[in-house]
Amino acid sequence: MAYCLQCGHKAEYKIPEDDHNTRLVCPDCGYIYYENPKVICGALVIYEHKVLLCRRAIEPRYGYWTLPAGFMEIGETIAEGAARETVEEADAIAINPHLYCIYDIPDIGQIYVLYLTDLQDGKFGTGIESLECALFSEEDIPWDEIAFEAVKRTLTHYFADRQHWQAHNDFPLHQETIAKDKSIKRY
Numbered sequence: 001m002a003y004c005l006q007c008g009h010k011a012e013y014k015i016p017e018d019d020h021n022t023r024l025v026c027p028d029c030g031y032i033y034y035e036n037p038k039v040i041c042g043a044l045v046i047y048e049h050k051v052l053l054c055r056r057a058i059e060p061r062y063g064y065w066t067l068p069a070g071f072m073e074i075g076e077t078i079a080e081g082a083a084r085e086t087v088e089e090a091d092a093i094a095i096n097p098h099l100y101c102i103y104d105i106p107d108i109g110q111i112y113v114l115y116l117t118d119l120q121d122g123k124f125g126t127g128i129e130s131l132e133c134a135l136f137s138e139e140d141i142p143w144d145e146i147a148f149e150a151v152k153r154t155l156t157h158y159f160a161d162r163q164h165w166q167a168h169n170d171f172p173l174h175q176e177t178i179a180k181d182k183s184i185k186r187y
């Protein structure tokens, strides 16, 4: 059961007038709750050709490896959010952000925006949302224990791209849609 965020009355799901999507609507005060996609900001943090990964201490995908990433907060830019997540999850400072991967996941209403960054002074720890953090070279990546499809793709792009480009600023931007069946659409 859902209640109106404005007046607390019992709300109902319906298609409001002049709309085409089902929304949570309050029959008492008329408040309409618009649920829109959320932005997940994160960083692919590189140090001496290695990638910083965090093993999740939270659900979903507890115990699996991921990049520092999480829901963007109001009041910050996407790059600031990526830097904040890197502090929270890896106790590390991500510097020199370069926009690198954007993934639309329409089925679950998420948009990933990931930056390619450097790791300040090569220093990191273990954030409160992580069991452990570590730098991985390409041959050591635990591919079967990666938490999310977006992370898997980003790592794959990075190891391919670095064959062709040296400076992070020269790396191309990858924009893709992740569908339920994981098929890839490139733009």
Ligand SMILES: [Zn+2]
Binding pocket: 004, 005, 006, 007, 008, 009, 026, 027, 028, 029, 030, 031
């Ligand atoms: Zn209401």
